Amino acid sequence: MRYFLEIAYDGTRYHGWQTQPNALAVQQVLDDCLSKVLRQSISSTGSGRTDTGVHASQQFVHFDAVQELDTQQAVFRLNRILPNDISAVNLYRVPDDAHARFDAHARTYHYHITFARNPFRRFHAYYHSRSLDVAQMNAAAASLLAHEDFTTFSKVKGDTRHYRCNIYQAVWQQEGEELVFTIRANRFLRGMVRLVVGTLVDVGRGKLTVAQFEQIIASQDRSKSSGAAPAEGLFLAKVEYPEQLL
Known part of the structure; x- marks a missing residue:
């Protein structure tokens, strides 16, 4: 059973x-x-x-x-x-x-960034000491929905047969002293969310423009992405199945 x-x-x-x-x-x-x-x-x-x-x-x-x-x-x-x-x-x-x-048809991840040193969040949020341009990060994140091939944001190792994903939502929201990224898709590649977040943070720092972020996605070149964001900020938040299954 x-x-x-x-x-x-x-x-x-x-x-x-x-x-x-x-x-x-x-x-x-x-x-x-x-x-x-x-x-x-x-x-x-x-x-x-x-x-x-x-x-x-x-x-x-x-x-x-x-x-x-x-x-x-x-x-x-x-x-x-x-x-x-x-x-x-x-x-x-x-x-x-x-x-x-x-049977899962969608998954959602949350990534937490905190701008305040908090000893109780040190294992559950990425501490970033400088402010970020959230508007630019959201503009870049929105461009993810227009793409399907995310080779750029995949780890080299693994048994992945293809690098296509359908992203349904990608947005940054301020929640108190934290900035939370929500990304929802039908599937994710190994290490994908942390690589996406790391590259979006570079947009927020002013190291990349929105146009450059889009060029990085289109390049399908893993070496073009920024370093992966730290693991502690990432949560698998929701797994969705056909309603009749559960």
């Missing part, structure tokens, strides 16, 4: 989502706890990967259980043994062919 599990996590002490040798990953910890609660070996599949230090306020995984589960009870028992930087939120019975990654 297949289930979708909604979770949230603080990625500070993890080497990303995906299980890997000789490093602590969110997936490894989650699978170990699920295996203990369900008394069977569990290998989950996530809706996507997050890098080292990146957080998720909403992430979905699917797994198969040999017995029908009381979803509320399973969530309660799972939260009792999960570490306090990972939380189980909801559990859903889904069709046996449902897939957490392939």
Whole structure:
């Protein structure tokens, strides 16, 4: 029987989502706890990967259980043994062919920049000591919606077959002492959001014009993008599925 599990996590002490040798990953910890609660070996599949230090306020995984589960009870028992930087939120019975990654039709990330030194945000926002030209950053961000090929903002490694993405929203908004970037798309490439943010920050600093930003996208040249923004400011914020699935 297949289930979708909604979770949230603080990625500070993890080497990303995906299980890997000789490093602590969110997936490894989650699978170990699920295996203990369900008394069977569990290998989950996530809706996507997050890098080292990146957080998720909403992430979905699917797994198969040999017995029908009381979803509320399973969530309660799972939260009792999960570490306090990972939380189980909801559990859903889904069709046996449902897939957490392939059935997702949109994903949203948030990136947080703070202009005030705050010790309580040091692992959850990128501290930038100088002001940024938000109007220019938004003008550049809007141009992302006119493009489909984002080779420029992809990591070289990986098994990606193509670099096309449909971006539905890309906007910066001031929220108190923080500047928050929201980007929503059907899919994202490895490292894409942090590379986009790093390059947009250079627009805000006056190092790049909006026209140059567009030329960088069109170049499809990874060497043209700016450095990746720090991991701590990035959150996977929302994963969307067909309404009938959940």
